[in-house]
Amino acid sequence: MSAASWRARGARRSGVTALALGALAASFAADLATGPALLPIGDVLRSLAGISDDAMLNAIVHRLRLPIAVMAALVGAALGLSGAVMQTILNNPLASSYTLGISAGAGFGAALAILAGAALPLPRGWAPAEAWAVPLAAFLFAGLACALVAAVGRLRGATPELLVLAGIACLFLFQSLLSLLQFLASPEALQQIVFWLFGSLMRASLGRAAIVAAVLLAVVPLLLRDAWRLTALRLGDERAAALGVRVGALRLRCFVAVSLLTGVAVAFVGTIGFVGLVAPHIARMLVGEDQRHLLPASAVFGALLLSVASVASKVIVPGTVFPIGIVTALVGVPFFAWLVLVAGPRGGWR
Numbered sequence: 001m002s003a004a005s006w007r008a009r010g011a012r013r014s015g016v017t018a019l020a021l022g023a024l025a026a027s028f029a030a031d032l033a034t035g036p037a038l039l040p041i042g043d044v045l046r047s048l049a050g051i052s053d054d055a056m057l058n059a060i061v062h063r064l065r066l067p068i069a070v071m072a073a074l075v076g077a078a079l080g081l082s083g084a085v086m087q088t089i090l091n092n093p094l095a096s097s098y099t100l101g102i103s104a105g106a107g108f109g110a111a112l113a114i115l116a117g118a119a120l121p122l123p124r125g126w127a128p129a130e131a132w133a134v135p136l137a138a139f140l141f142a143g144l145a146c147a148l149v150a151a152v153g154r155l156r157g158a159t160p161e162l163l164v165l166a167g168i169a170c171l172f173l174f175q176s177l178l179s180l181l182q183f184l185a186s187p188e189a190l191q192q193i194v195f196w197l198f199g200s201l202m203r204a205s206l207g208r209a210a211i212v213a214a215v216l217l218a219v220v221p222l223l224l225r226d227a228w229r230l231t232a233l234r235l236g237d238e239r240a241a242a243l244g245v246r247v248g249a250l251r252l253r254c255f256v257a258v259s260l261l262t263g264v265a266v267a268f269v270g271t272i273g274f275v276g277l278v279a280p281h282i283a284r285m286l287v288g289e290d291q292r293h294l295l296p297a298s299a300v301f302g303a304l305l306l307s308v309a310s311v312a313s314k315v316i317v318p319g320t321v322f323p324i325g326i327v328t329a330l331v332g333v334p335f336f337a338w339l340v341l342v343a344g345p346r347g348g349w350r
Contacts, residue, residue: 013293016286020300024073027307031069032061034314036321071204072310072324073303074212075265076275080302081216082261083276084283084295085223088230089254090160096276097262100167102145103273104174106266109141110134111181111193134196135208135267142263145170150255154248159237163251199270199325201310208268215264219257220299226250227291234289272325274332275302275309281335305331 032048033041037060046052047061083096090100097103113134152166178197182190223230229250232240237247266272282305283297306324309331313322 010293013287013290013297017293017297017300020297020304024300024304024307027304027311028069028073030311031072031307031314032065034311035060035065036314036319067204067206067209068201068310069307070206070209071201071212071269072306074209074216075201075269075272076279076303076306077299078212078216078261078265078302079272079275079306080279080283081220081223081295081299082258082265083302084280084291084298085230085254085258086276087280088233088291088294089251090163091234091236092160092164093281094277095164095167096274096280097142097258098271098273098276099171100149100164101170101172101174102142102149102167102259102262103266103271104171104178105145106138106142106263107197107271108174108178108181109137109139109144110196110267110270111178111185112141113137114192114196115181115185115189138267139263141174142266143259145174146255146259146262150252154252195323196270197325198323199266199272199328200321200323201269201313202321203268212264212268215260216299219260220295222253223257223295224292226253227295230254230291230295231289270323270325272306272328274328274335275305278332278335279305 029041029044032044033039039057039060043052043054043057044061044065047054047058048066052058079097086095086097086100087093113136117133148170149163149166152162182193185193229240229245232243232245233247233250235243241247262276279302280294280298282301283294287293287297306328309324309327313324313327316322316327
C-alpha cells in the first residue's frame with residue numbers, strides 16, 4: 001500500500017470518528033432538551049451560556065439535566081472502551097465486562113453495601129442507596145472480579161480461551177451470590193437493589209461525573225500507548241510475541257484498565273449491559289482493527305449509544321423516565337442476535 005493510500009485511509013477513519021463526535025454533540029443537546037418539562041433547545045443553550053435569567057430553567061438545566069447528559073456520555077465512553085480492550089485481549093467477539101462477570105461483581109458489591117446499610121442505624125434522611133458506600137463497594141468488587149479472572153489466567157497460562165472460561169465462571173459466581181443477597185434482603189432493601197441493578201442515570205451529579213472523567217483521562221493515554229501492541233495481539237499470541245510484545249504483561253495491564261473503567265462506570269449508574277459489546281463492533285466495522293483508531297472510536301460510539309439511550313428513556317413514555325439499563329438491553333439483544341447468527345461466522349475472528 002502506498003503512503004498516499006495509507007494517509008487517505010487514516011483520514012477516512014478519523015473522519016468517521018469526527019462524524020460520530022458530531023452525532024454525540026447533537027444527542028447531548030437533545031438529552032438536555034428532553035424531559036418531563038419540555039424546554040426549547042434555544043432556552044437550554046442560553047442557560048448553558050449563562051445568559052438566561054429564568055431561575056427555574058437554570059435549575060432544571062444545571063442541576064438535573066446537565067449531570068445526566070454528561071454522565072451518560074462519560075459512562076458510555078468508559079464501557080465502549082473497556083469492551084474494545086476486552087474483545088482484543090481475549091480475541092473473542094462476545095467479550096465485554098458485562099458478559100465476563102465484572103459488572104456482576106459490581107452488582108454484588110452494591111447489593112452487599114445496600115443490605116449492610118439497611119441493617120445499620122442511619123441518620124434521618126440518609127438513604128443507603130444514595131451513599132458513597134454503594135458506588136465504592138461496586139467499584140471494589142468490580143476490581144475483585146477482574147482480579148479473579150486475571151489470577152486464574154496467570155496460574156494456567158493466560159490463554160484467551162481460559163480467561164473467557166474464568167470470566168463466565170466469575171459471572172455465575174457473583175450472580176449466585178447476588179441472588180442469595182436478594183433472598184435475604186428486606187422488601188425495602190430488595191427494592192433498592194433491584195432499582196440499582198436496572199441501571200439509572202437519575203443519581204448522576206457533576207461531582208460523580210468528574211470522577212468518571214478523571215479515570216478516563218488517566219486510563220486512555222495508557223491504552224493508546226499500547227495501541228500498536230494491541231493491534232499486534234490480533235495476529236495471535238505467537239506472532240505478537242515474535243514482534244517483541246510481552247503478551248502476559250500486556251493482558252495484565254489491560255485487565256487493570258478494564259477494571260478501573262468498568263468499576264467507575266457501573267459504580268454510579270448501576271449495571272448497564274450491551275454498550276461494551278455493541279459499541280466496539282460498530283467501531284470495528286467502520287474503522288477496522290488498527291487500535292489507534294479503534295479505541296477512540298469505540299469510546300465515542302459508546303458515549304453516543306448511551307446518550308441516545310438516555311434520550312430514549314425519557315421519550316418512550318412522556319413524563320416517565322425508564323431505567324436506562326432496560327433501554328440498552330432492548331437495543332443490545334437484537335444486535336447480539338445479529339452478531340451470533342449473521343456476523344459471527346464471517347466476522348474475521350479466529
